[in-house]
Amino acid sequence: MNLPVGRGLLIGNNMNRVLDTAIGGWSASSNITLQSGQPVHIEMLLDRLYDGTQRPTVTCSNPSAGINPHAAAAAPLNGATTGISMFNANCFSDPGDQQLGNTPRYFGNLTSQGIENVDIGLRNEFRIREPKKLQVRVETFNALNRTRFDRTGYQFGAGNFGQETALANGFTPRQMQFVARFEF
Numbered sequence: 001m002n003l004p005v006g007r008g009l010l011i012g013n014n015m016n017r018v019l020d021t022a023i024g025g026w027s028a029s030s031n032i033t034l035q036s037g038q039p040v041h042i043e044m045l046l047d048r049l050y051d052g053t054q055r056p057t058v059t060c061s062n063p064s065a066g067i068n069p070h071a072a073a074a075a076p077l078n079g080a081t082t083g084i085s086m087f088n089a090n091c092f093s094d095p096g097d098q099q100l101g102n103t104p105r106y107f108g109n110l111t112s113q114g115i116e117n118v119d120i121g122l123r124n125e126f127r128i129r130e131p132k133k134l135q136v137r138v139e140t141f142n143a144l145n146r147t148r149f150d151r152t153g154y155q156f157g158a159g160n161f162g163q164e165t166a167l168a169n170g171f172t173p174r175q176m177q178f179v180a181r182f183e184f
Helices: 017-023 069-078
Strands: 027-035 107-111 115-129 132-141 175-183
Touching: none
Parallel strands: none
Antiparallel strands: 027 115, 115 132, 132 175
């Protein structure tokens, strides 16, 4: 998308040529990813079922605590002595040796954090002479610097049960790159 900045455009219609060379003629692009979180699968840290996967027993009708991953992860930074649980960890109990447990495979009202990512790029071409030109690009990945937390803390019996304590695999903070390309 061409930005409306420069001589003869919406912003800077009567701009002088030197200023127009520097700030006119830029184009912008973006890539936006918005994805909801995955349903939470709660499992046992140590299976005590001979042949199969053991799940804990759920003892409440709604184990959701209504806390988002950012608030849960920031709790220790805000003075809490322990992490805040994403769900009510007291709603789960050990089903016992060789017992299945009644926790559903996935909870519809408990989801992990989704993906909110915005990448932004700016580009301009400066013509030096007819066959020669200089292309300048500025690209920003994860421009809003949104943190993504891992799906940790979903194993009953673990010390971090229900807590967000780690960053997602593949998460990268904001990154910028500057590119100059000379064509002749």
